[in-house]
Amino acid sequence: MWRADILTLYPDMFPGPLGASLSGDALERGIWSLATHQIRDHGRGRHRAVDDTPAGGGPGMVLRADVLGEAIDAVSVADDPRPRLYMSPRGRRLDQAFVRELAGGPGAIILCGRFEGIDERVIAGRDLIEVSIGDYVLSGGELAAMVMLDACVRLLPGVMGASASGEEESFESGLLEYPHYTRPRDWEGRMIPDILLSGDHGAIARWRREQALKLTRERRPDLLDPRDDLPE
Ligand code: SAM
Numbered sequence: 231m232w233r234a235d236i237l238t239l240y241p242d243m244f245p246g247p248l249g250a251s252l253s254g255d256a257l258e259r260g261i262w263s264l265a266t267h268q269i270r271d272h273g274r275g276r277h278r279a280v281d282d283t284p285a286g287g288g289p290g291m292v293l294r295a296d297v298l299g300e301a302i303d304a305v306s307v308a309d310d311p312r313p314r315l316y317m318s319p320r321g322r323r324l325d326q327a328f329v330r331e332l333a334g335g336p337g338a339i340i341l342c343g344r345f346e347g348i349d350e351r352v353i354a355g356r357d358l359i360e361v362s363i364g365d366y367v368l369s370g371g372e373l374a375a376m377v378m379l380d381a382c383v384r385l386l387p388g389v390m391g392a393s394a395s396g397e398e399e400s401f402e403s404g405l406l407e408y409p410h411y412t413r414p415r416d417w418e419g420r421m422i423p424d425i426l427l428s429g430d431h432g433a434i435a436r437w438r439r440e441q442a443l444k445l446t447r448e449r450r451p452d453l454l455d456p457r458d459d460l461p462e
Pocket residue numbers: 316317318319320341342343344345346347348361362363364365366367368369370371372374
């Protein structure tokens with residue numbers, strides 16, 4: 231079973247959208263597990279404080295290293311093979327290759343930050359890998375963790391049907407995906423391309439590859455390998 235442990239100040243946010251549809255069904259079927267851990271259980275003093283003002287001054291609050299260290303240690307035993315991830319806008323940008331790598335492993339321990347973030351010393355002190363879901367700032371790591379988990383869980387064996395292995399999807403081939411159509415054939419005067427109704431599977435595969443290349447060249451030329459020869 232692929233196991234996710236989440237450290238958060240807002241455990242009630244989970245499973246949230248992960249409890250529905252593909253991921254929710256897979257959770258119920260025991261393909262993966264999700265456990266949340268309240269960081270505040272390791273807080274200090276009568277008020278279980280988890281944060282303090284930034285050393286050197288400045289706005290906001292920082293999650294304390296001692297609190298987080300203890301919280302991580304309570305979840306992750308020494309020989310736990312799972313990567314420890316810290317959701318962070320400064321991190322490695324999440325992409326499909328990294329999602330595949332994570333999904334192919336035993337699971338993940340995920341720390342969700344809040345406020346100004348976490349004490350820097352925890353990152354090296356607990357071997358955290360920083361992961362960003364994009365170049366924008368969220369108010370907390372929980373939604374970022376959910377995005378990452380959703381992307382991972384759908385790749386676990388048995389989650390998607392055999393017919394939808396995900397291998398043809400955007401990014402899997404290094405390209406954006408070709409366009410899809412379904413009935414009706416004529417919608418408000420917009421027709422399904424004839425080739426898709428031709429029954430010629432070879433021609434359909436070529437058309438789809440051409441469309442994928444065209445879309446990628448137009449929208450995400452940064453994804454293109456110079457060896458992809460695009461027919462003009
Ligand atoms: N002061 C931080 C900075 O400028 O990099 C931003 C802190 S943010 C308000 C609070 C928390 O949200 C972070 O600790 C992180 O866990 C999470 N977060 C925000 N944006 C994120 C992103 N793009 N990807 C992943 N996590 C993010």
